[in-house]
Amino acid sequence: MKLFSAKQLKEADQATEKNEGITSIDLMERAAGQAFEWIDAQLKGQQVPIYIFCGIGNNGGDGLALGRLLLNKKYDVHSFVVNYSENRSKCFLINYDRYKNTSKEWPKLLKSVDDFPDIPANALVVDAIFGIGLNRPLDQWVKQLVIHINQSKTFTIAIDVPSGMFVDSATPDLEAVIEASVTLTFQAPKLPFFLPETARFSNSIQVLNIGLDGNYLAETPTKAKLITKPDVQKMYQPRDKFSHKGTFGHALIVGGSYGKMGAVTLAVKACLRAGAGKTTTYIPESGYTILQTAVPEAMVIAAQESKHLVDFSVSNEYEAIAIGVGLGTDVKTMKGFKKFLETNKTQLVLDADALNLLAQDKELLKLLPKNCVLTPHPGELERLVGKWKNDFDKLKKTVSLSKSIDGVVVIKGAYTITVYHDQYYINSTGNPGMATAGSGDVLTGIITGLIVQGYDVLTAAVFGVYLHGSTGDLAAQQTGYNSLIAGDLIDFLGDGFIHLFRSDNVPQETAGNNRKNSN
């Protein structure tokens, strides 16, 4: 699903008006009508005081039109106009008059802190102060109003965007943003709904289709995409009946150190479960018995060193090498890692300590082969690209890194973002239960397993991240968040694949419980 910029949404708006022969007031009525339908469906006529705060632009116009529709349905509506500017939009003014004609009184004008109404605890608040037109910090008194609404702790519905949130750049003041309970956003979600600093403001997101011009939406490229099930269904490569294990590639997992062999165990199991034809692990000698016992399906090459890898001389028979899980950052490991990068030509997935070694000597980044995949969590990313000022700056720095290595960078988080050059692929699956030791090792294994089967690296990263998250969602149905451990992700990976092509209407209790049956 594409995430459009504010400018693109305005262009889509114009294209719709031109191609459908309608005006912007018609489109506003459509948008407000959709918001009304949604709210009416939740309230079902229940009488709660509805406090609607409207700006003076088109977001405010939406709020007034919504207020009128709610009044027509006999809801208890209290409307306010936040008069932050005299520059009222045309559609706002039309809806201002229409509102008066319905309610017989004007909405109350707010011009300073003294005008703020008390908000009853049982009120439903509608925030239609600013939408995608916000382009500078809020005036002090408007910020105070936002704080006043947030402090009321009432259920708050943001229209299009929580007011105070910037859509295409960093939000300058995180105290001046409406904390919405639900965001009714028009046509497509907006990028900051998925970024760590701002995601908490939009909370539960409902996308309302207001029928913006289909051709414009289809043909306009966006920097950011939200990856959902239909996107990954297209990525899946079905298996040919006559295929054999050689068809699905050979992966090598390089890593492990004394006390951290579990990381390699998890990665190689995940790699196999993701569908790799064959896997080999290259580990310090002390891990030999552990690996052979824990994963009989994997081959093991034990290095001479007992506790840390020093010598990384591996053959070039693999389609991809994952390196870094449990590796450690011993000085001797660093030397061997550098030597390895100087000669290696195989596709790489770099995680954990491989990223820390790269961060210790950034010159090593120049030795990476084209099209490698880096999977840092924010701490590892910061060590690689330096401190960022905000989420947009982080994306910019990650884009530079991706371009400089000509490869893929996966920023792990609640919404994992895969960055390739200046494209962002935002993942929609996963849950807080996955914040557990070894979860990243499983992801590394999945991505590597997909690459050796022939998925291109970008697809392997985007698809792998989705699968990792959807598998976690299925596992959590059985384990709950607290008890989810990385090994569960491996056990449920098969369900993750099967679920890709299952209807989402499958009742929750039957989805993903195959593990119990097959054990």
Ligand SMILES: NC(=O)C1=CN([C@@H]2O[C@H](COP(=O)(O)OP(=O)(O)OC[C@H]3O[C@@H](n4cnc5c(N)ncnc54)[C@H](OP(=O)(O)O)[C@@H]3O)[C@@H](O)[C@H]2O)[C@@H](O)CC1
């Ligand atoms: N496009 C679509 O698809 C559809 C859009 N629709 C709706 O329109 C909304 C966008 O409306 P909008 O463009 O009128 O902007 P909005 O957010 O109401 O802001 C109002 C104005 O305030 C100003 N301003 C900015 N920052 C400021 C500040 N800090 N303090 C004071 N003033 C400030 C700035 O004007 P300026 O002063 O810069 O000239 C800005 O224009 C959108 O979110 C959706 O709800 C739907 O109706 C139909 C389909």
Ligand SMILES: [K+]
């Ligand atoms: K709003």
